[in-house]
Amino acid sequence: MFAVRRVVVPLRIFLVLLFAILVVFQTLSLPGKFAYEARESPDQAYLRWPETAVSVFWVLCVQVVIVCTWRLLSLVKEDRIFSEGALKWVDAIVGAIAAAWLVLLGVFVYVGLVADDPGAPLLLLLLLVGVTVLGLLMVVMRALLRQATTLRTELNAVI
Known part of the structure; x- marks a missing residue:
């Protein structure tokens, strides 16, 4: 179990990094990309908002998985992963x-x-x-x- 606990801190660091990158994508990169595509291809401009909404939603789904994984890591660290409380976080991931x-x-x-x-x-x-x-x-x-x-x-x- 000690080896697993040693991995928790680096994993959390990368989860925070991944979450931050996803926030940038969600708020800046994806809306900007689809706005640019709408300007460059006016015949496809009607897809701008559906593409933006779907992409942001998918990023949100990944963010939910990250938050749930964080909570599961807390349960691992507290040696309570094999409890009923862990199941709700796995259910949220599913x-x-x-x-x-x-x-x-x-x-x-x-x-x-x-x-x-x-x-x-x-x-x-x-x-x-x-x-x-x-x-x-x-x-x-x-x-x-x-x-x-x-x-x-x-x-x-x-x-």
């Missing part, structure tokens, strides 16, 4: 992934219907499969956490 997946599915369907080149739909399909795998992996991890929590509770009752 929820954020599911919400991002649903929006990604909608984007995939829309782009698949209007695209004249297979590149974008294939890239979106790759992302869709990747997010599906990530979401299902989190469901399995949640089940393992639930099982470990139950076993630890039973063990504590015996002791």
Whole structure:
């Protein structure tokens, strides 16, 4: 367990860094990118706000995962990861992934219907499969956490 605790501090540093970078993307880079694209391609300008909203939403989903991971790291540090309290944070991660997946599915369907080149739909399909795998992996991890929590509770009752 000592080795895991040694990783918590560097992981938290990188989580803060990642969160800060995502805030910059969410507030400056993504809206600016889509505004620039709207000016450069006026025939596609109607996509500016939907693209901005979807992109900012996906960044928000990642930020939710970061915050939940931070809380889970706190539980690891306090040696309370195998508790009912940890499950709500894992549920929030699964929820954020599911919400991002649903929006990604909608984007995939829309782009698949209007695209004249297979590149974008294939890239979106790759992302869709990747997010599906990530979401299902989190469901399995949640089940393992639930099982470990139950076993630890039973063990504590015996002791």
